[in-house]
Amino acid sequence: MLSSQIKSNEIVFGSCNKDLLEEIIFYGIGLGADFVEIFIENTDNSSVLAEEDFITSVSPSFGRGAGIRIFKGKKDGFVSTNDLTKHGLMRSVSQAIEMLDITDNKRELFNGLNKHRDYSLSKKKWINEVPSIHEISEKLLVSTKSLKKNNKIITRKGSYSRNLQEVIIASSDGTYVSDIRLHQTVGLNVIASDAQYRSSGSRRFGSSGMPNEFRLWDHEKAANDVFESSMNMLYADYVDAGQMPVVLANKFGGVIFHEACGHLLETTQIERGTTPFENKLNEKIAHESVTAIDEGISEGSFGSLSVDDEGMEPEKSVLIKDGILKKFISDRAGELRTGHKRTGSGRRQNYSFAAASRMRNTYIAKGEHSKEDLINSISEGLYCKSMGGGSVGATGQFNFAVEEGYLIKNGKLTSPVKGATLIGEAKEVMPKISMCGNDLELAPGFCGSISGSVNVTVGQPHIKVDSITVGGR
Amino acid sequence: MNSKEITTQISKAADFLNLKKWDYGASFSNDYSVQVDKGEAKQLKASQKQILTIRVWNQSNLVGITTTSDISESGIKKALKQANIASDFGNKNESTEFSPLAKDPIKFKEVKKRNPVGIKKLLTVLREAEVKLLESHESIKSVPYNGLSESFFERVYANSEGAFRSYSKSQAALYLYARAEEKNKKPRSSGSVKLGYGADDIDIESCIKEASNKTISHLNYSSIKTDKYLICFSPESFLTIINAFSSMFNARSIIDGVSLSNKNSIGEKLSTEALNIYDDGLHEKNISSTPFDGEGTPTKRLCLINRGRIENFIHSESTARIFKTTPTGHAGLGSKVSVSPDWIVVEKSDENFDLKTSLDHSTYEGEFVYIEELNAIHAGVRASQGSFSLPFDGWLYKNGKKISIESATVAGDIKYLLKNIVNIESSQEVTTSGISPHIWVDELSITGDA
Numbered sequence: 034m035l036s037s038q039i040k041s042n043e044i045v046f047g048s049c050n051k052d053l054l055e056e057i058i059f060y061g062i063g064l065g066a067d068f069v070e071i072f073i074e075n076t077d078n079s080s081v082l083a084e085e086d087f088i089t090s091v092s093p094s095f096g097r098g099a100g101i102r103i104f105k106g107k108k109d110g111f112v113s114t115n116d117l118t119k120h121g122l123m124r125s126v127s128q129a130i131e132m133l134d135i136t137d138n139k140r141e142l143f144n145g146l147n148k149h150r151d152y153s154l155s156k157k158k159w160i161n162e163v164p165s166i167h168e169i170s171e172k173l174l175v176s177t178k179s180l181k182k183n184n185k186i187i188t189r190k191g192s193y194s195r196n197l198q199e200v201i202i203a204s205s206d207g208t209y210v211s212d213i214r215l216h217q218t219v220g221l222n223v224i225a226s227d228a229q230y231r232s233s234g235s236r237r238f239g240s241s242g243m244p245n246e247f248r249l250w251d252h253e254k255a256a257n258d259v260f261e262s263s264m265n266m267l268y269a270d271y272v273d274a275g276q277m278p279v280v281l282a283n284k285f286g287g288v289i290f291h292e293a294c295g296h297l298l299e300t301t302q303i304e305r306g307t308t309p310f311e312n313k314l315n316e317k318i319a320h321e322s323v324t325a326i327d328e329g330i331s332e333g334s335f336g337s338l339s340v341d342d343e344g345m346e347p348e349k350s351v352l353i354k355d356g357i358l359k360k361f362i363s364d365r366a367g368e369l370r371t372g373h374k375r376t377g378s379g380r381r382q383n384y385s386f387a388a389a390s391r392m393r394n395t396y397i398a399k400g401e402h403s404k405e406d407l408i409n410s411i412s413e414g415l416y417c418k419s420m421g422g423g424s425v426g427a428t429g430q431f432n433f434a435v436e437e438g439y440l441i442k443n444g445k446l447t448s449p450v451k452g453a454t455l456i457g458e459a460k461e462v463m464p465k466i467s468m469c470g471n472d473l474e475l476a477p478g479f480c481g482s483i484s485g486s487v488n489v490t491v492g493q494p495h496i497k498v499d500s501i502t503v504g505g506r
Numbered sequence: 507m508n509s510k511e512i513t514t515q516i517s518k519a520a521d522f523l524n525l526k527k528w529d530y531g532a533s534f535s536n537d538y539s540v541q542v543d544k545g546e547a548k549q550l551k552a553s554q555k556q557i558l559t560i561r562v563w564n565q566s567n568l569v570g571i572t573t574t575s576d577i578s579e580s581g582i583k584k585a586l587k588q589a590n591i592a593s594d595f596g597n598k599n600e601s602t603e604f605s606p607l608a609k610d611p612i613k614f615k616e617v618k619k620r621n622p623v624g625i626k627k628l629l630t631v632l633r634e635a636e637v638k639l640l641e642s643h644e645s646i647k648s649v650p651y652n653g654l655s656e657s658f659f660e661r662v663y664a665n666s667e668g669a670f671r672s673y674s675k676s677q678a679a680l681y682l683y684a685r686a687e688e689k690n691k692k693p694r695s696s697g698s699v700k701l702g703y704g705a706d707d708i709d710i711e712s713c714i715k716e717a718s719n720k721t722i723s724h725l726n727y728s729s730i731k732t733d734k735y736l737i738c739f740s741p742e743s744f745l746t747i748i749n750a751f752s753s754m755f756n757a758r759s760i761i762d763g764v765s766l767s768n769k770n771s772i773g774e775k776l777s778t779e780a781l782n783i784y785d786d787g788l789h790e791k792n793i794s795s796t797p798f799d800g801e802g803t804p805t806k807r808l809c810l811i812n813r814g815r816i817e818n819f820i821h822s823e824s825t826a827r828i829f830k831t832t833p834t835g836h837a838g839l840g841s842k843v844s845v846s847p848d849w850i851v852v853e854k855s856d857e858n859f860d861l862k863t864s865l866d867h868s869t870y871e872g873e874f875v876y877i878e879e880l881n882a883i884h885a886g887v888r889a890s891q892g893s894f895s896l897p898f899d900g901w902l903y904k905n906g907k908k909i910s911i912e913s914a915t916v917a918g919d920i921k922y923l924l925k926n927i928v929n930i931e932s933s934q935e936v937t938t939s940g941i942s943p944h945i946w947v948d949e950l951s952i953t954g955d956a
Contacts, residue, residue: 082842089599089842090842091596093572093573093589093592094573095572096573096575097575111549112551115554115576115577131625133547133550166592188762224890233890271917275732276955306647306650387551423885426695428685428695434885434886457913506918
């Protein structure tokens with residue numbers, strides 16, 4: 034059950050909390066705040082790990098807490114607490130006011146909360162519809178068994194996690210919203226070994242708001258994919274380092290755009306002065322073949338949401354259209370500090386983080402070429418079939434590990450290679466994306482940044498980058 | 507609810523559910539932090555957090571666990587019930603017990619807990635630090651990543667056999683990352699992090715100086731040619747590598763088949779005989795030291811590599827039982843108990859006759875690459891395969907000149923790296939993750955843009 038015990042003067046999930054929330058917001062405004070926002074959550078999570086042919090970990094967790102944010106001018110104070118009583122919430126408001134050193138007598142108006150927008154009505158049954166631990170365990174064990182395809186596979190793992198988050202958001206602009214979010218992920222990993230050779234393979238799948246999704250997951254197909262990847266890479270040579278053209282596969286290949294360019298289009302980067310694109314709106318920043326989108330509305334996608342963590346419905350934001358920068362990803366603080374309108378992208382890991390401008394489902398739109406067109410256009414280069422993680426430095430330099438790579442010679446895929454890293458800078462690489470395939474697909478992931486780890490989708494069709502530095506040996 | 511009350515509540519609720527065996531870990535914290543932007547307060551944060559993790563053993567001695575932030579009477583009851591349900595799925599293949607050392611005396615030098623200085627003082631100190639850093643060099647245009655924080659926390663471990671441990675401490679952290687810009691050049695960035703028991707203990711001036719010097723030292727940069735180079739790892743970067751491959755010493759990783767070592771690797775020669783590595787969570791310089799691990803086992807100094815050979819693995823209760831040894835104080839409380847190192851100490855052994863002592867980072871005049879800091883560890887390290895390919899900040903020393911290296915990676919194999927250590931400098935430096943001297947390694951691959 035998500036709903037908490039009913040107590041007087043305390044936030045109660047599943048009930049009307051309007052009077053209490055208004056009282057707390059009035060209190061903050063009365064003390065001189067320009068803006069008061071209350072974010073309250075109640076979580077019910079569980080995760081299961083299968084190793085070889087055993088369930089080795091079952092980890093349920095639950096919790097509740099509130100994050101209170103006060104703005105005065107362009108600065109903000111944020112206080113988080115586990116105490117959801119009226120006294121606890123008011124104490125947090127006082128603490129935020131005190132931190133901001135608000136002493137002036139100017140008072141903003143607060144006309145009370147608007148009509149409750151309840152996005153959770155059709156979602157209350159989800160908790161009873163998600164698979165039980167018993168059901169999850171059985172399917173994970175079948176999945177890890179499917180990975181045992183030969184004696185070179187020395188380690189097999191399957192993992193599942195489910196996060197159910199019930200939120201209430203109220204703020205002094207009248208916002209009053211409730212929602213329930215459900216995220217499920219399942220992953221398979223193997224390590225293969227033969228004499229001195231070792232390789233690994235992994236895939237992760239995820240969905241939002243689809244209680245039945247894990248039941249529908251094709252574990253056999255996933256196991257085959259992971260197994261084949263590890264076998265292909267087992268005897269691979271290390272790639273030779275150098276500058277070369279590369280083809281990045283669809284789905285998780287989109288992590289490069291997410292990391293290298295997407296983060297630089299968040300208003301938090303403008304606030305810091307760390308994006309080269311700050312003054313490039315309506316200017317060409319990428320090859321004309323590139324159109325890039327960030328949205329939170331694709332049904333079931335891992336980064337989709339009914340409402341963001343600041344109470345705004347997510348929009349579909351065309352970030353780059355035919356190579357021209359069209360929009361930044363913005364939250365409330367971003368709008369206040371940079372002037373870029375909110376896009377429904379205010380997101381946070383949980384109540385202990387203030388929301389920030391964050392990506393949702395971010396992808397490069399499909400083009401007109403086939404995957405073969407892209408590969409055929411390269412005489413010597415690298416095909417990155419599966420990407421690992423990566424990061425972007427403070428000056429925009431990025432690097433990404435290639436989990437599964439193949440050399441391209443004379444327009445054909447040849448031998449597998451390992452140890453490759455893609456290195457570059459967004460503003461230099463974006464104009465070099467010269468061909469986009471017609472096979473756009475999305476993949477789930479977790480993005481860690483200023484407001485914690487949030488669920489996102491990355492994606493793209495196959496794309497060709499004319500030249501990039503490939504790190505190797 | 508304080509820790510004694512939590513223990514009483516759990517005991518009562520466990521009796522009600524007929525659960526005879528349980529343990530728990532809890533933490534309570536109050537954190538305060540500030541960030542500034544060109545003299546203005548940007549975000550001020552305060553948080554009160556509490557986390558409780560309860561394990562129960564059912565009648566078949568299978569373990570279930572639940573974690574919650576709801577430390578109320580009802581929250582504790584619910585957590586015990588959920589843990590009890592989870593115990594039906596407990597690992598039948600590997601049992602977990604209480605640590606046999608959970609009641610052993612603890613040798614821990616208590617550090618006096620500092621009092622909070624408060625948000626206003628944190629803000630004043632950080633504003634002044636930002637101004638000083640901006641004024642330290644005309645090319646430093648901003649300090650985009652900065653923060654000053656202080657934390658006050660208590661950790662508790664207790665079990666149904668009467669073990670009870672708790673400690674509380676304070677800790678503060680300052681980080682300053684500056685961004686320098688010069689005409690017709692790419693922006694450059696670097697920074698510094700300093701820890702202290704309290705905000706008043708942090709060496710702010712040295713943090714400013716270090717952030718400024720590091721950033722300025724990267725202003726004159728160039729691409730590097732892809733090739734194999736003689737490398738000098740800074741203490742920080744060498745500790746990063748050792749921590750990234752600590753699964754070599756981790757009994758949990760060995761059992762799980764994700765380590766380069768195996769049960770019989772004790773005594774295996776990994777590197778030059780001149781290398782000693784310890785894990786020493788209680789080291790006096792370790793600001794983040796904790797006197798006991800998640801299972802209540804006392805923290806202690808443990809030799810991992812002695813004269814180039816693996817001497818010990820780090821253990822939890824269950825891995826120690828499997829390896830027929832004792833827990834080492836490296837466990838984290840979880841459904842599957844994790845094992846991780848505390849604080850690595852690298853030093854030169856007395857068997858150091860084969861080292862090339864002429865290699866000293868401050869005097870050597872030949873060509874070499876100095877790796878100051880390794881980045882993107884999560885993406886570029888394959889611990890189970892032993893390989894790494896990591897971007898880094900550093901310099902190329904050539905013909906008596908030092909030039910910052912732009913956009914490059916270092917790649918290799920950890921066993922190759924350890925075997926090719928050619929010098930371990932004498933002087934150790936304290937970092938936030940351990941202590942190490944500068945370490946020289948021959949013939950590692952560098953990929954650059956040149």
